[in-house]
Each structure stands twice: as C-alpha cells, then as structure tokens.
Amino acid sequence: MEKIDRREAIKRTTMIMGCALSGTLISAVMSGCSADQSTDWSPQALNRNQLAVAADLAEVILPATSTPGAKDAQVERFIDSLALGFLSPEEKEFLLSGIDHLQSQAFTTLSFNEQNDFITELIADGEHTGFFRLFKQYTLLGFFTSEIGATQVLNYDPIPGIYSGCENLEDVGGRTWAT
Amino acid sequence: MNLNFKSRQQRTFDAIVVGTGISGGWAAKELTEKGLKTLVLDRGRMVRHIDDYPTMFKHPWELPYGNRLTYKERAEIYPIQSRTAYAVTQDTKHFFVKDNDNPYIQEKPFLWTRGYQVGGRSLTWGRWAYRRGDTDFAVYERDGIGIDWPIRYNDMEPWYDYVESFIGVSGNRDGLPQIPDGIFLPPWEMNCVELHVKEQLAMHYTDRQLTIGRTANLTRSHGGRGSCMARNLCRRGCPYGAYFSSNSSTLPAAEASGNMTLRPHSIVHTILYDKETRKATGVRIIDAETKEVIDFYSKIVFLCASALGSTAILLNSVENSFPDGIGNSSGELGHNLMDNHFEIGASGVFDGFQDRYIRGRRPVDVLVPQFQNINKATERNSYKRGFSTYGWGGRQGTGQGSPLEFGAEYKDNLSTPGNWTMTFLAFGECLPRHDNRVYLDYSNTDPWGLPKLVMDMQWSENEMEMRKEMVSSSAEMLEVSGFRNIRTFDNDSPPGLSIHEMGTARMGHDPKTSVLNRWNQMHDIPNIFVTDGACMTSNGWGNPSLTYMALTARACDYAFNELNKGNL
Numbered sequence: 054m055e056k057i058d059r060r061e062a063i064k065r066t067t068m069i070m071g072c073a074l075s076g077t078l079i080s081a082v083m084s085g086c087s088a089d090q091s092t093d094w095s096p097q098a099l100n101r102n103q104l105a106v107a108a109d110l111a112e113v114i115l116p117a118t119s120t121p122g123a124k125d126a127q128v129e130r131f132i133d134s135l136a137l138g139f140l141s142p143e144e145k146e147f148l149l150s151g152i153d154h155l156q157s158q159a160f161t162t163l164s165f166n167e168q169n170d171f172i173t174e175l176i177a178d179g180e181h182t183g184f185f186r187l188f189k190q191y192t193l194l195g196f197f198t199s200e201i202g203a204t205q206v207l208n209y210d211p212i213p214g215i216y217s218g219c220e221n222l223e224d225v226g227g228r229t230w231a232t
Numbered sequence: 233m234n235l236n237f238k239s240r241q242q243r244t245f246d247a248i249v250v251g252t253g254i255s256g257g258w259a260a261k262e263l264t265e266k267g268l269k270t271l272v273l274d275r276g277r278m279v280r281h282i283d284d285y286p287t288m289f290k291h292p293w294e295l296p297y298g299n300r301l302t303y304k305e306r307a308e309i310y311p312i313q314s315r316t317a318y319a320v321t322q323d324t325k326h327f328f329v330k331d332n333d334n335p336y337i338q339e340k341p342f343l344w345t346r347g348y349q350v351g352g353r354s355l356t357w358g359r360w361a362y363r364r365g366d367t368d369f370a371v372y373e374r375d376g377i378g379i380d381w382p383i384r385y386n387d388m389e390p391w392y393d394y395v396e397s398f399i400g401v402s403g404n405r406d407g408l409p410q411i412p413d414g415i416f417l418p419p420w421e422m423n424c425v426e427l428h429v430k431e432q433l434a435m436h437y438t439d440r441q442l443t444i445g446r447t448a449n450l451t452r453s454h455g456g457r458g459s460c461m462a463r464n465l466c467r468r469g470c471p472y473g474a475y476f477s478s479n480s481s482t483l484p485a486a487e488a489s490g491n492m493t494l495r496p497h498s499i500v501h502t503i504l505y506d507k508e509t510r511k512a513t514g515v516r517i518i519d520a521e522t523k524e525v526i527d528f529y530s531k532i533v534f535l536c537a538s539a540l541g542s543t544a545i546l547l548n549s550v551e552n553s554f555p556d557g558i559g560n561s562s563g564e565l566g567h568n569l570m571d572n573h574f575e576i577g578a579s580g581v582f583d584g585f586q587d588r589y590i591r592g593r594r595p596v597d598v599l600v601p602q603f604q605n606i607n608k609a610t611e612r613n614s615y616k617r618g619f620s621t622y623g624w625g626g627r628q629g630t631g632q633g634s635p636l637e638f639g640a641e642y643k644d645n646l647s648t649p650g651n652w653t654m655t656f657l658a659f660g661e662c663l664p665r666h667d668n669r670v671y672l673d674y675s676n677t678d679p680w681g682l683p684k685l686v687m688d689m690q691w692s693e694n695e696m697e698m699r700k701e702m703v704s705s706s707a708e709m710l711e712v713s714g715f716r717n718i719r720t721f722d723n724d725s726p727p728g729l730s731i732h733e734m735g736t737a738r739m740g741h742d743p744k745t746s747v748l749n750r751w752n753q754m755h756d757i758p759n760i761f762v763t764d765g766a767c768m769t770s771n772g773w774g775n776p777s778l779t780y781m782a783l784t785a786r787a788c789d790y791a792f793n794e795l796n797k798g799n800l
C-alpha cells in the first residue's frame with residue numbers, strides 16, 4: 054500500500070471532516086487533538102459513511118468465524134485504495150454508487166443478521182447483482198492478500214524450501230495455501 | 233558524434249556484443265573467457281544480481297492492489313503487455329518496458345513483450361529448457377516446408393551439454409527423440425493428480441506420455457548458485473540465484489574474466505561497415521540518457537538484441553552495398569517471422585485424492601511432448617508440424633464456489649482446498665512464411681530518432697487446422713483420465729503473445745535464401761554473428777531459449793577460432 058505521511062494524512066482527514074486547518078492547527082492535531090488519533094490512516098477516496106458501508110458489506114461476505122473476518126483484515130482500507138488508485142473512473146463510479154445505495158437503505162444501522170438478509174434479497178432482486186459481484190471480487194482479493202487473511206485464514210509459507218506433490222492434507226496444515 | 237568522448241583507441245575492442253539477455257549474456261561470457269576484450273552493450277539500465285531485485289522478498293500484503301496493475305497502467309502504460317497475462321504485475325513491472333515509451337507499429341496485431349535492461353528477458357523468462365532433436369533440425373527433409381536447417385542435432389549436442397552443465401537444468405531422462413535427453417539435475421516431482429494422468433495416458437495411448445517439465449531452476453545448488461526454495465517468485469529476480477538469468481550466471485562469469493566492459497543505456501543505431509574490407513568495423517550507439525552518438529570499433533560483432541531488436545539494427549544499417557539493410561543480399565532479412573500459437577486447451581475436475589495436498593510452489597509444470605508429425609507413423613493429413621501440451625494439476629483455492637455466494641460457511645469452505653483440477657494448454661508450431669515480416673517505417677521515428685518497427689504477421693491455414701487437434705486432444709486426454717466438467721477453451725492468440733518471436737534473419741545453406749550460415753555468421757559479412765531468435769530456421773513447438781544459448785556458445789567458439797586463423 055502506498056504510504057502517505059502523517060501530516061498529509063491528517064490534512065486529508067480534516068478536509069473530509071469538512072474543515073480546513075491552518076498549519077498551526079495541523080501541528081496541534083498531530084500532537085494529539087484529533088478524534089482520529091488512534092490511527093494514522095484515513096480514507097482518501099471513500100467518505101466516512103461509504104467506508105462504514107464497505108466495512109460492513111465486506112464482513113457480511115467474509116465474516117469472522119473461528120478465524121478472522123474482513124473487518125479484522127481492514128478490507129475497507131483495501132477497497133479505499135482501489136477506489137483511489139486502481140479502478141477506472143467508470144468502475145469507481147459503479148462501486149461508489151452501489152455503496153451509496155446501501156447507505157441510502159441505512160445498511161450500517163442494521164444488525165449483522167439483518168445485513169445478511171438484506172444482501173440475500175439484494176442478490177435475489179437482481180438490480181444490484183453486478184455491484185455485489187464486483188465488490189465481492191475485490192473483497193476476496195484484499196482479504197486473501199492481507200496478512201491476516203493469508204496467514205490466519207489460509208496457510209502461508211513464504212519459503213517452502215521443497216516441493217512435495219502428494220502429502221496428507223493434515224500434514225500440511227489442512228488449509229488452502231495462500232500462494 | 234562526440235569526438236571528446238575518448239580516443240578511437242579507447243573505443244576499440246576485440247569484440248562487441250549487443251544485448252545482455254539469454255544470448256548476449258552467453259556471448260559475453262564465452263568471448264571474454266576466451267580472452268577477447270569485449271564491449272557488452274545494453275539499451276536499458278543496469279540490473280545487478282540481488283541488489284536490483286526490489287520485490288524479491290515482498291509478502292502479498294506488501295504489494296499494492298493485490299499485485300495487479302491499475303487501470304491507468306493497463307490502459308496507458310502497459311496496454312500491450314498487460315494483454316499477454318504473462319508477468320507484468322506490481323512485483324515485476326520494473327523488468328518490462330513501458331509500452332507508451334517504446335512505440336512500434338502493428339500493421340497487424342502483434343503483442344511484443346520486452347525487457348530493456350541488463351539481463352533483458354532472461355530475468356523474466358519461463359525457464360523451460362528443451363533441446364531440439366532432428367525432429368526439428370531435419371524437419372525439412374520430411375515435409376519440404378521453408379528451408380533446411382544447415383545443422384543437425386549432432387552439431388548441437390556437445391553445445392547443449394556445455395550450456396546445460398553451466399546453467400543447471402532439472403529434468404527427467406524420458407528417452408524421446410523429439411526432446412533429446414541432456415545433463416540433468418534431479419527432476420521436480422509430479423503431484424497426485426498429475427501422476428494419475430500420467431498412468432492413464434500410459435494405459436490409453438502408445439503415441440504420447442506425460443513428463444515433468446525441464447527447467448533452469450536448480451533442484452540442488454549448482455555452480456555457486458543456491459538451490460530453489462520452491463517459492464515460484466522467479467520473475468522478481470531470485471535471492472538464491474536459483475534460476476538461470478544473465479544477471480545471476482553469465483554476466484558475473486564475464487565480469488570475473490576481467491575482459492568485459494559493460495555499457496548500459498546504449499541503444500545501437502547501426503552497424504559500421506567498411507566497403508573496402510567488406511567487414512563490419514563496429515557499431516554506432518545513441519546514449520539513451522544523454523542522446524550522445526558514439527562509435528565503437530571491434531573485429532567481430534555479436535548481435536544478441538532479441539530477434540526483432542537485432543533485425544531492426546540490421547535493417548537500419550543501410551549502405552550502398554546493402555540498400556535494404558546490411559547483409560540482406562538474400563532479401564530474407566525481416567522475413568519469415570514466427571511465433572508459437574497457444575491459448576488453447578481444456579481443463580477438468582477430478583474426484584479423488586481429497587485427503588492429499590501439495591507443499592511448496594513448483595516453478596515448472598508437466599508436458600505432453602509433441603506426438604504429431606515427428607515420423608512417418610505420426611503424420612497428419614490436415615496440417616504440417618505439431619504442438620506440445622503443457623499441463624498442471626492442483627486443488628482449487630479461493631476461487632471455489634459461485635460468484636454470488638457469501639457468508640460464514642462460504643468463507644470457511646474457501647479455507648479448505650477444493651477439488652483437484654487439471655488444465656492442458658497446447659503450444660503449436662508456426663510455419664515459416666516469407667509474407668510474415670517486420671520492416672522499418674522511416675517516416676515514423678521513435679523517441680531516439682530511430683525508425684519504428686512495423687509488424688506484419690498473421691497465422692496461416694496450417695496453424696488453424698492444427699488448433700483443432702490441440703483442443704480436441706487436450707479434452708480427450710482428460711476424458712480418458714476420468715475427469716468430469718471438462719471445459720475446452722480457444723482464446724485469441726495473436727502473434728507475439730507467446731513471446732517466442734523468431735526467424736527474421738534465418739540460418740540456411742544458401743546465401744540466396746538465408747541470412748546466416750551454419751555458424752550464425754552472416755553470409756554477406758563474415759565478422760557479424762546473430763545468435764538470438766532471429767537466426768531460427770523453423771519455429772518448433774516452443775521454449776527456444778536453451779537452443780539460443782547453445783547456438784551462441786557454438787558461434788563464439790567458431791568466431792574465436794576464425795579470428796585466430798586470421799579469417800575475420
């Protein structure tokens with residue numbers, strides 16, 4: 054992921070929050086006056102509401118079970134990075150309008166089970182199936198290439214050392230290889 | 233030309249090698265080790281082994297966008313090479329040219345994949361390393377298509393031995409004339425489903441068999457390079473030096489000789505030619521960074537700039553004696569362009585081995601070597617020449633399930649491997665045809681003022697006929713092996729896609745129909761040698777690199793001896 058420095062991150066956050074800060078105030082924020090200080094990350098392509106929808110929808114697709122889920126892997130941040138620097142303008146528009154549709158239906162105010170039912174109906178309805186497929190594709194990409202997804206949900210071995218073509222599944226961890 | 237650069241004496245060498253890829257690295261090694269002071273030119277930047285492999289240890293989460301090219305990169309920067317689906321990804325893109333900065337003209341579709349840097353495409357090649365037998369070298373005797381190779385397997389065998397011993401090739405001795413056995417490191421092993429298919433093919437067919445691929449990945453340490461760690465991240469550059477590249481192998485050897493002067497950022501403009509002696513005297517380059525024009529001199533010139541790169545240099549070297557490109561009295565320079573056609577085959581699902589899985593990522597696949605038109609008994613009526621079929625087996629991963637599934641059960645299913653599958657992908661030979669060619673458009677120049685190369689190539693009826701059996705045999709081999717859900721595919725496979733472009737300065741007996749003789753030496757100009765893919769007389773079914781290496785080493789030996797005899 055491309056890194057931006059903390060000063061730039063804070064500047065962008067405050068822009069999104071609707072107020073432009075002077076240089077002095079940025080220093081103040083950096084020294085600890087910001088509501089967002091728990092993290093030096095903030096979305097750059099999605100707004101806060103869209104980010105919340107993306108996080109919830111990704112979690113519905115790949116929820117925490119006995120292993121971590123999409124929120125644990127912060128898939129919404131991956132989605133934000135795609136919207137910022139990866140997608141075509143048309144794809145980005147398509148993705149955000151789908152997210153906005155869920156937001157207009159107060160998706161994030163629903164319980165997890167209600168969100169599940171909502172998505173089941175959304176797919177059955179057909180109108181937003183294209184959006185779901187696209188969002189799901191990127192959720193899987195982001196989740197299974199994340200450190201949590203690759204190492205805790207799948208099995209990741211950066212340096213196998215050997216190739217062995219026919220082992221007992223249990224002897225090699227019982228899980229799908231991440232790469 | 234900059235007269236202040238250095239004295240002519242300082243710009244004079246025994247030999248000049250143009251290009252540092254598979255062939256150029258070998259020419260550099262061989263000529264310098266024989267004691268020749270050699271200038272080695274590459275048009276791109278320096279890439280040092282290990283030091284310049286910035287992504288070699290990156291984890292998936294350390295690469296942006298799941299390692300995929302962005303929309304902008306696909307649309308604007310790599311619009312051609314991103315179509316090849318081969319290797320241009322976030323972790324490797326620095327080893328491929330930017331299409332938009334390196335224009336050429338597609339009179340007909342031709343996807344050209346290039347790596348302009350020291351090491352060239354040897355950094356990113358597929359590493360499959362196959363000898364060609366007389367099924368290829370003597371093919372003209374059987375079908376009379378094109379022209380005859382001026383060499384036979386007997387001429388090549390010691391040189392295949394020589395290059396294999398140096399680079400390290402893992403493989404199995406299969407005893408098949410179409411893929412002659414060599415000097416091998418231990419082979420990689422097949423997985424459960426591949427072994428099953430191998431057994432089934434042995435039961436159902438007498439004409440074909442499944443073999444493990446032969447690859448320039450070291451299954452044990454060799455020649456000071458480390459053993460492969462089964463990461464299958466070769467194209468990023470290998471921290472262990474466990475696959476053959478110029479950077480890991482031949483260029484360090486050339487460097488160690490003390491006789492190499494390596495000059496990156498050097499775009500060869502033309503061959504310098506002396507009408508009196510009828511020999512080349514050196515090359516003129518453009519410095520890619522400063523645009524300075526500099527002449528370098530030598531007794532012999534080895535062109536190893538890749539098939540189309542070398543041919544473009546020759547075509548651009550126009551002299552009164554050679555108005556159509558230097559050494560082109562035959563009129564064949566730029567013609568007989570060939571490439572393998574592929575993107576065709578079948579895949580299927582296998583029920584069984586549910587309690588079995590693999591460990592590690594094998595850097596090679598399996599192969600059904602050519603079983604058509606290799607002798608009288610295997611002659612086909614509808615087409616000439618043939619194909620080989622690559623295959624790979626494995627268990628489904630996170631792509632399992634339908635596109636609309638989601639939720640807890642779905643997610644947990646993905647973390648357990650799915651069914652075993654097997655895919656066959658066939659690569660076919662293309663016939664040499666005079667009409668398939670490249671030429672220069674002088675009205676249309678590139679950023680360095682050089683005329684753009686124009687690609688004018690299309691498949692013939694023969695390739696199309698061959699494709700019918702490529703797809704049907706792929707499906708049939710899965711069927712007899714007990715697979716279900718067999719799906720065939722036959723995708724667009726425009727010329728250039730397989731990155732085996734070759735043949736635009738072919739070897740032959742006769743100066744009237746060929747550009748090079750049996751020593752890769754120009755018929756017209758004895759001190760120019762072309763030892764990359766440009767020299768190829770026939771296409772074969774694929775994987776030409778080992779042959780380029782052997783031809784290069786052989787030509788270097790010949791050139792050195794001729795030089796000592798005073799013949800060059």
